Amino acid sequence: MRVRNKPWADGYIKDNQKYIVTDPENWIGKWSQRFEKEQPIHIEIGTGKGQFIVEMAKKHPEVNFLGIEIQKTVIAIALKKVVEADLPNLQLVHTDGAGVDTFFGKHEIDTVYLNFSDPWPKKRHAKRRLTSPTFLDSYKTILKEDAPVVFKTDNRGLFEYSVITFNNYGMYFDLLSLDLHNSEYMEDNVETEYEHKFSSKGPIYKIVAYFNK
Numbered sequence: 296m297r298v299r300n301k302p303w304a305d306g307y308i309k310d311n312q313k314y315i316v317t318d319p320e321n322w323i324g325k326w327s328q329r330f331e332k333e334q335p336i337h338i339e340i341g342t343g344k345g346q347f348i349v350e351m352a353k354k355h356p357e358v359n360f361l362g363i364e365i366q367k368t369v370i371a372i373a374l375k376k377v378v379e380a381d382l383p384n385l386q387l388v389h390t391d392g393a394g395v396d397t398f399f400g401k402h403e404i405d406t407v408y409l410n411f412s413d414p415w416p417k418k419r420h421a422k423r424r425l426t427s428p429t430f431l432d433s434y435k436t437i438l439k440e441d442a443p444v445v446f447k448t449d450n451r452g453l454f455e456y457s458v459i460t461f462n463n464y465g466m467y468f469d470l471l472s473l474d475l476h477n478s479e480y481m482e483d484n485v486e487t488e489y490e491h492k493f494s495s496k497g498p499i500y501k502i503v504a505y506f507n508k
């Protein structure tokens with residue numbers, strides 16, 4: 296998803312630093328200070344326009360949420376939702392998710408969500424996929440030992456790649472759904488923007504996997 300540059304984005308981000316971090320490396324080991332309460336931290340990498348992370352934060356006040364997004368204009372749109380919601384357990388981070396292990400401490404994070412990540416279908420771009428082994432190395436470092444990676448996609452190719460990569464990495468599968476929307480796992484499902492757009496066009500795939508049993 297590429298979004299055209301919005302001239303208001305810079306100023307809006309600057310004016311709402313209460314809700315967004317633009318210097319994540321300065322918060323390593325101190326993320327709890329961004330929130331009202333010290334409680335488990337769940338992150339979404341590639342948060343897009345923020346629908347999922349805002350709904351999750353409303354639904355789970357017992358968890359602190361961080362939405363990470365690389366594109367400035369996209370995160371500025373998410374920021375509008377976050378400012379309006381004004382929740383004590385929700386923050387955004389404008390940065391590249393490839394650096395998560397440089398700005399989160401070891402085992403600081405309780406869940407990694409990857410929703411409708413860019414598929415990067417060309418083999419030469421495989422390293423950019425958020426489920427590639429290099430990303431898994433980072434997730435393993437920042438996640439608590441009993442914490443999951445939760446992944447949803449409508450892209451069959453990315454789903455198959457991710458199943459194989461997780462398996463080769465030695466991860467354990469807790470859930471593998473080939474059709475989430477027609478499954479028993481819909482009860483607590485929180486929809487993302489992409490999910491809303493694409494679930495009528497074909498199946499949604501979901502994986503919940505752990506690094507340790």
Ligand code: SAM
Pocket residue numbers: 296340341342343344363364365366369390391392393410411412413487488489490
């Ligand atoms: N998760 C949202 C949803 O399900 O509606 C957005 C999905 S969109 C296809 C993927 C998003 O991931 C884009 O906004 C893109 O900018 C972001 N993204 C891709 N690579 C990223 C990275 N390395 N770090 C942070 N965000 C990334």
